[in-house]
Amino acid sequence: xxxxxxxxxxxxxxxxxxxxxxxxxxxxxxxxxxxxxxxxxxxxxxxxxxxxxxxxxxxxxxxxxxxxxxxxxxxxxxxxxxxxxxxxxxxxxxxxxxxxxxxxxxxxxxxxxxxxxxxxxxxxxxxxxxxxxxxxxxxxxxxxxxxxxxxxxxxxxxxxxxxxxxxxxxxxxxxxxxxxxxxxxxxxxxxx
Amino acid sequence: xxxxxxxxxxxxxxxxxxxxxxxxxxxxxxxxxxxxxxxxxxxxxxxxxxxxxxxxxxxxxxxxxxxxxxxxxxxxxxxxxxxxxxxxxxxxxxxxxxxxxxxxxxxxxxxxxxxxxxxxxxxxxxxxxxxxxxxxxxxxxxxxxxxxxxxxxxxxxxxxxxxxxxxxxxxxxxxxxxxxxxxxxxxxxxxx
Numbered sequence: 001x002x003x004x005x006x007x008x009x010x011x012x013x014x015x016x017x018x019x020x021x022x023x024x025x026x027x028x029x030x031x032x033x034x035x036x037x038x039x040x041x042x043x044x045x046x047x048x049x050x051x052x053x054x055x056x057x058x059x060x061x062x063x064x065x066x067x068x069x070x071x072x073x074x075x076x077x078x079x080x081x082x083x084x085x086x087x088x089x090x091x092x093x094x095x096x097x098x099x100x101x102x103x104x105x106x107x108x109x110x111x112x113x114x115x116x117x118x119x120x121x122x123x124x125x126x127x128x129x130x131x132x133x134x135x136x137x138x139x140x141x142x143x144x145x146x147x148x149x150x151x152x153x154x155x156x157x158x159x160x161x162x163x164x165x166x167x168x169x170x171x172x173x174x175x176x177x178x179x180x181x182x183x184x185x186x187x188x189x190x191x192x
Numbered sequence: 193x194x195x196x197x198x199x200x201x202x203x204x205x206x207x208x209x210x211x212x213x214x215x216x217x218x219x220x221x222x223x224x225x226x227x228x229x230x231x232x233x234x235x236x237x238x239x240x241x242x243x244x245x246x247x248x249x250x251x252x253x254x255x256x257x258x259x260x261x262x263x264x265x266x267x268x269x270x271x272x273x274x275x276x277x278x279x280x281x282x283x284x285x286x287x288x289x290x291x292x293x294x295x296x297x298x299x300x301x302x303x304x305x306x307x308x309x310x311x312x313x314x315x316x317x318x319x320x321x322x323x324x325x326x327x328x329x330x331x332x333x334x335x336x337x338x339x340x341x342x343x344x345x346x347x348x349x350x351x352x353x354x355x356x357x358x359x360x361x362x363x364x365x366x367x368x369x370x371x372x373x374x375x376x377x378x379x380x381x382x383x384x
Contacts (some may be wrong), residue, residue, distance in 0.1 A: 014363070014364060015210065016211075017230050017231075017361075017363060017364065018230075018361035018362065018369050019210065019211015019212060019213070019230075019233070020211060021210075021211070038210075038211075038234075039209075039233050039234055039235065040210050041211070041231050041232070041233045041243075041274060042230075042234070043231065043245060043247075043330065044328070046323075049328075051330075053235060077375075078366065079377070080377045081377040081378065083377075084377045084378065084379045088379065089381060121308075129323075131321075131323070133252055136235060136236070138235065138243075139262070140228065140328070141250065143220060150311065151340075156364070157363060157364070157367070158363065158369075160336075160369075162213050166372065168285070169210035169211050169372075170209060170210065171206070171209060171210060171349060171350065171360075171374070172206060172209065172348070173375045173379050174351070174374075174376050174377050174378060174379020175349070175374060175375070175379070176374070176375055176376070176377070177210050177350075177352075177372050177373065177374050177375075178359075178372035178373050179361065179369050179371075179372050180358065180369050180370035180371050180372025180373065181274050181369065181370050181372065182367060182368070182369055183272070183364050183367070183368055183370065184364060184365075184367045184368070185268075185272045185273040185275075185276045185366050185367075185368070186276065186278045187275065187280065187365050187366020187367070
């Protein structure tokens with residue numbers, strides 16, 4: 001994991017700003033899980049907060065509510081099949097990390113298993129909002145640690161070049177878009 | 193606008209599922225406005241709901257709260273400068289549609305001005321959640337009408353090919369990613 005470098009927290013929103021599909025990791029009472037979520041995005045800059053929609057019938061939901069924490073991961077184009085696979089089986093039918101042979105490491109702050117090889121990791125503590133959780137399956141997390149693969153994200157920006165792995169954007173039925181070409185228009189100079 | 197076709201509401205989430213940056217239109221008491229938002233995503237399938245973060249200091253916020261409605265638009269790569277421009281000036285300093293010469297049409301159900309030439313339009317009624325709005329600048333909308341450019345979205349899927357306009361993913365400081373190449377992995381056959 002030598003390419004992983006910390007991302008300063010006020011820039012952590014940049015990891016999700018372009019709308020990538022994520023993986024959600026969770027763990028509690030001796031169980032662990034990982035699922036895919038197309039519905040995740042930043043909610044605030046500093047302290048950074050994120051939103052993620054997690055269906056009430058999932059094991060991930062149960063583990064998140066038991067532990068009060070979760071982690072988001074931005075998988076790469078090389079992990080598209082993995083993203084699809086963890087999104088189409090249930091952790092209730094057996095440990096996905098074992099069944100799918102997913103190499104993992106533990107978060108730097110949060111005790112959840114993270115899939116090796118992702119482009120970015122955001123470790124989050126749940127800001128408890130029972131109404132959102134119960135009515136909309138919507139969770140708010142405060143990002144307490146963020147790291148990214150320095151080959152793809154540096155100086156607060158994603159840099160995807162040529163055939164190097166890119167982030168993913170889920171469509172449906174196993175179809176994805178890769179994050180595409182970067183381009184600029186006239187904008188503010190401060191990078192905001 | 194002859195290429196615009198209705199999108200059936202249970203498929204409306206597909207317009208935002210891949211995480212594009214959007215424009216937000218609003219109107220109330222004789223004023224109208226349009227702004228950019230990187231933080232918008234689906235919240236539910238059917239009836240379709242969306243989330244969008246709208247800062248409390250914006251005119252858009254004031255108009256949304258006065259009218260109870262808004263519309264999201266998915267701009268194309270050809271509209272990146274427009275997206276940047278409406279995101280960096282305030283409607284409080286004058287009508288953006290006039291100042292930026294934005295051609296527009298009125299929503300099919302909601303009375304807000306929509307920028308011509310976008311790839312998709314989602315017209316929404318606000319589901320009032322005062323706590324989310326006040327604490328997190330977070331709005332929930334129920335999508336009551338959806339349309340898309342049939343050259344880019346048909347049969348419930350985006351189809352971006354070659355040099356045709358694509359949707360946008362905002363980075364920062366005037367930088368964007370275009371939606372990239374489509375690819376598939378082994379997945380569920382039902383398209384879900």
